[in-house]
Each structure stands twice: as structure tokens, then as C-alpha cells.
Amino acid sequence: MKLYAIVTAMQFLAQTDSNYSKTLFWVSAVVWCGIVCYLVVLHRKIKQLEKRVNGKK
Amino acid sequence: MIVILLNGIVMMLSLYLIYIWVPPAAILGETSRIVYLHVPLAWVSCLAFAVAGIASLSFLKKSKINYIVYARSSAHIGLFFSILTVITGSLWAKVMWGSYWNWDPRETSITLLLLLYIAYFSLQQIVSGNPKAPMLESVYLIIAFVASPFLIFVAPRLYPTLHPEPVINAQGQLMLDTEMRLVLAISLVSFTLLYYILLGLWVRIYVLKSKLHEE
Numbered sequence: 453m454k455l456y457a458i459v460t461a462m463q464f465l466a467q468t469d470s471n472y473s474k475t476l477f478w479v480s481a482v483v484w485c486g487i488v489c490y491l492v493v494l495h496r497k498i499k500q501l502e503k504r505v506n507g508k509k
Numbered sequence: 510m511i512v513i514l515l516n517g518i519v520m521m522l523s524l525y526l527i528y529i530w531v532p533p534a535a536i537l538g539e540t541s542r543i544v545y546l547h548v549p550l551a552w553v554s555c556l557a558f559a560v561a562g563i564a565s566l567s568f569l570k571k572s573k574i575n576y577i578v579y580a581r582s583s584a585h586i587g588l589f590f591s592i593l594t595v596i597t598g599s600l601w602a603k604v605m606w607g608s609y610w611n612w613d614p615r616e617t618s619i620t621l622l623l624l625l626y627i628a629y630f631s632l633q634q635i636v637s638g639n640p641k642a643p644m645l646e647s648v649y650l651i652i653a654f655v656a657s658p659f660l661i662f663v664a665p666r667l668y669p670t671l672h673p674e675p676v677i678n679a680q681g682q683l684m685l686d687t688e689m690r691l692v693l694a695i696s697l698v699s700f701t702l703l704y705y706i707l708l709g710l711w712v713r714i715y716v717l718k719s720k721l722h723e724e
Contacts, residue, residue: 472539473528473539473542474528474529476528476542477524477525477527477528477529480524480527480528481521481524484517484520484521487520487703488513488516488517491513491516491706492510492513494710494711494714495513495710497714498710498713498714498717501717501721502717504721505717505720505721508721
């Protein structure tokens with residue numbers, strides 16, 4: 453269902469965007485949000501590891 | 510956390526500038542937008558390999574294990590970014606020259622550099638567990654660091670190339686419009702910031718995990 457919604461949104465963007473630059477912008481923005489989420493996950497992992505290290509001390 | 514959010518904002522801004530704000534280049538057209546991703550990716554891979562080499566040198570000099578952690582993490586990031594550089598370059602080559610791969614001197618030299626660092630990861634696997642592993646790794650990374658400038662700057666200039674005149678050419682002139690310069694600069698800053706954050710996080714995780722294993 454989610455994939456269908458993404459594909460439909462992309463098709464709509466591609467139809468209204470003659471040179472695909474807006475479509476590429478949104479695709480890159482989604483990829484970039486994924487990278488930021490990965491960085492946040494790493495940051496949280498560090499916090500958990502720090503707690504474990506401090507707990508052992 | 511603040512740096513991550515700042516990087517998120519700067520990267521979103523640069524994406525907006527790349528795809529919406531900046532006009533396409535005169536001859537290259539819409540495809541020219543890939544240069545704002547391709548060049549920063551190539552820059553970060555060079556930076557990452559240079560940091561790996563310098564950290565290895567520092568490890569050999571001071572024998573602090575933290576330096577080799579920096580070198581390993583930086584080489585990992587450099588490999589990842591150079592793969593992305595090759596992918597974006599191939600896509601652009603397909604549009605401009607009609608083929609994904611043309612054995613252009615610059616394409617060949619970046620592939621050699623990539624192979625050099627893939628070989629490093631093979632070496633890392635082979636020597637893991639060996640007490641001399643950090644020393645062997647750092648020696649290899651220094652050799653790769655010495656070879657990098659030749660592969661990046663010298664070899665592509667020795668033979669005729671399909672690539673356009675480099676952005677910063679032999680005369681040291683920046684052949685870009687003001688708008689293009691601005692977008693390229695912001696993109697360079699955002700990718701460099703991403704490298705800095707990734708390196709910091711990976712090193713911190715590695716250090717904390719080794720502390721847990723020690724205790």
C-alpha cells in the first residue's frame with residue numbers, strides 16, 4: 453500500500469515535471485531523510501553504549 | 510545531535526539549490542546538476558583517504574590505538590563515497606558520452622584507487638587477530654595514501670581525456686558562474702559535514718564497544 457502511494461506520487465510528479473528536476477529533488481530528499489535517520493540511530497546507539505559502559509563501572 | 514540536525518538542514522538547502530534554484534549549465538543542460546553531487550562525493554573520498562593515511566602515520570609515530578580506529582573508519586567511509594562517485598560518474602557518462610564506461614583515464618584511475626582500498630579491506634580480514642595487525646594496516650594505508658595523488662591528479666592529466674576541463678584547472682582558475690560556484694560550495698560543505706559526523710559516530714561506537722569487551 454505504501455509502495456503504491458509512493459509510486460503514484462512519483463508518477464504524478466513526473467507528469468507535472470517536464471525536466472524531472474522536482475521529481476529528483478523529492479527522491480533525493482527522501483534518501484537524505486533516510487541518511488539523517490541512520491545518523492540519529494547511530495547517535496542513540498552511542499548513548500546506549502555509554503550507559504552500559506558507565507553501568508559496568 | 511545538533512550537528513546532525515544542522516547537517517540535515519544544510520543538505521536539504523543544497524538539494525533545493527541543486528534541483529530547483531540553480532539554472533542548468535549552458536551546454537550540458539539539465540544533466541549538469543549531477544556535478545553538484547559527483548564533485549562533492551569525489552572530494553569526500555579523497556579527504557577520507559587522506560585522513561586515513563595521516564591517521565596511520567600518526568599511529569606509527571605515537572602508537573596510540575585511537576589513530577588506527579580513525580584510519581579504519583575513514584577508509585570505510587572513503588570506499589563508500591568513492592563507489593558513489595563511480596556510480597554518479599557512470600550515470601553522467603551514459604547521458605553525455607552514450608556509454609556507462611569508456612575507459613577514460615580519470616575513470617580508470619578512480620577504479621584503480623577503489624581496488625587499492627578494496628585490497629585494504631581484504632588485508633584487514635586476513636590479519637585480524639594478529640597482534641601486528643594495526644601496524645600492517647597502517648603501513649598499507651600509508652602506501653595507498655602516497656599512491657592516491659598520482660592516481661587522482663597526475664595520471665588523468667597524462668593522457669587525453671573525455672572529461673571537460675577540470676573545475677580548477679592548471680591555471681588555477683575557477684571556471685564556473687557565481688550561482689554554480691555557490692551551490693557547489695554549499696554542497697561541498699554539506700557532504701564534508703556528513704563525513705565529519707559519520708567519522709565521529711563510527712569511531713565513538715568502535716571505542717565504546719572495545720571498552721565493553723575489555724571489561
